[in-house]
Amino acid sequence: MHRGELLQKAVAESGLTITFITKKVGYSRSSFYNHVADKDLSLEILIEYGSILKYDFLHEHPEIVGNIATESSAQYNNNQLPKTLDQAIEQRNMWREKYFELLEKYQKLLELQLNKN
Numbered sequence: 001m002h003r004g005e006l007l008q009k010a011v012a013e014s015g016l017t018i019t020f021i022t023k024k025v026g027y028s029r030s031s032f033y034n035h036v037a038d039k040d041l042s043l044e045i046l047i048e049y050g051s052i053l054k055y056d057f058l059h060e061h062p063e064i065v066g067n068i069a070t071e072s073s074a075q076y077n078n079n080q081l082p083k084t085l086d087q088a089i090e091q092r093n094m095w096r097e098k099y100f101e102l103l104e105k106y107q108k109l110l111e112l113q114l115n116k117n
Contacts, residue, residue, distance in 0.1 A: 001061070003041035010055040011036075024052045026105055034097075042097075 011021060022032045025048050035041050035049075043057075050057045082088035 002039045003043075003046055004036040004038045006057060006061065007041060007046060007049055008036040010049070010053050010057070014053045014055065016053070021049065021052055025049055026108060027101070028104060031100060031104065042094075045101075 011018065014021070018029060018032055022029050027035070035045060046057050049055075082091050
């Protein structure tokens with residue numbers, strides 16, 4: 001199952017603009033396009049979009065529910081070094097995405113602080 005395509009379908013069905021959705025969820029448009037292209041988009045990100053879209057990905061696609069525990073434990077197991085180049089690339093991409101998510105949230109906080117003053 002291609003999770004990015006699930007996201008793209010839900011956005012298309014919502015009737016909301018990508019700009020509105022990304023602003024509400026806290027991602028840039030470029031991040032959104034990376035998300036819809038990602039076959040293995042994290043469930044956390046998918047659920048974040050679902051809250052804005054009023055779309056329950058877990059209810060609509062129960063087959064991904066079983067992946068939550070395995071995915072989250074695999075993502076955050078820092079003690080395990082990658083055994084293959086593909087695993088290393090996957091791990092690098094995961095941390096890079098986490099970094100960009102945090103950077104975008106930080107920038108939004110800065111903007112809010114600047115607008116208050």
